[in-house]
Amino acid sequence: MFTQHPYIAESSATSIRILTESVFRERGLKVRPAYEVENLNLCGRLVAAGLGITAMPRLALGQFDLSSIQIKNLKDRHLFRSLGIVTRVGRTASPVARRFHKLVVKHAKIAWSAARSL
DSSP, rough: TTTTTTTTEETTHHHHHHHHHHHHHHHOOOOOOOESSHHHEEEHOOOOOOTOOOOOOOHHHHHHHGGGOOOOOOTTOOOOOOOOOOOOOOOOHHHHHHHHHHHHHHHHHHHHHHHOOO
């Protein structure tokens, strides 16, 4: 797909760009961006204008008028994002924060197990 259409890429320092280029390399794809932009909003606008395709997190789709954008899921066991829980140094997490952490870890393990079975 990315070798058949103009690729609209975010700047090279973004996590999405790093992930997509890693997958391209692993698959032996030679994909060169037709456009390189600084933010996802502009990526979405260029796609909506018919200038190419891009990869973006599902969470970012809420900021676009989806009536002119076609969405296809990318299914690749190597395509994932690392998330962390950020806390202040020297502070003990509240009981709610500790429960939230346990819940995130539980669901991450379930999601990781499901992804590995694909």
